[in-house]
Amino acid sequence: MEEKQKEAHLARLAEDGYTIVENAIEPDFIDALNETLLGLEKELGIEPAYNSFEGHKTLRIYNLLARARLFERVPVHENVLPLIEGVLDKGCLISSLSSIAILPGERAQPIHSDDQVIGLTRPHKSVVCNSMWALSDFTEENGATRLVPGSHKWDHCPVYGEHYASIPAEMPKGSVLVWVGSLWHGGGAHKAEERRTGLAMNYCAGFIRQQENQQLGIPLERVKEFSPRLQELAGFGTYQGLIGHIDKQSPREAVLGQKGGHKSIWDHDKKEPVS
Ligand SMILES: O=C(O)CCC(=O)C(=O)O
Ligand SMILES: [Fe+2]
8 A cells, every 4th residue: 555545544544533445455355255254154054143233134254364264364455454553553463353244134233332342431542443344345225334433532432222323334345444443333234135245354452452362262273374474463473572472482482483583672672691
């Protein structure tokens, strides 16, 4: 992503709480993701969660990095990750990676903000930044994510189940919606025929807990094959050379047995002993 384009997106994220990157994802990658997700839905026998938040006619598959290697390209995508790093910082982490397919007849998800469970006094610096990859077109009729622009600056969270004025994040297949964790939003009602498929690629700051436990939820044999950057994003590095260390090593070194170039924050002025 070009620097100028990135700055414009970051300005919108700061002001409105969200932005849409059109033509962000390669069409053949989108096709492969759709095919893999349809296969996983069958293989895993995915059913709706039957609750008001995850939906009664919505199919969600969690922990996708443990499911197929294709998903390893998602968290590091060059048209999305720079925006996340711009909002959080380069020490950001994958919070969760799941698919959300909304099927005909689904009701609107209650408006919420993704960081409200953390309970920080609002407004606050972003500690969560999420994205929704449009694996199909997103339209008002098929349940495009609803947004309350500017609500990330408000000092309170929405009341669960209450109606709020919102706009649909309409976008063509291959686009990515990015929003900050405090923005009020929710999945839309589905009143059309074709499923609305999204990939929820969510990130958090490197100093808070990830929503999906990546270190225990992804087999280590799989993590060993991740790129170094993906290993860091999954939480196998440390934040600022400190948070997440194991005996002053990063998890990558201590658990995966890989060289991580990690330096403890305390060793910034380390000198060899004088004999
Ligand atoms: O499906 C969507 O459009 C949004 C889902 C969402 O916001 C959530 O599950 O937290
Ligand atoms: Fe959400």
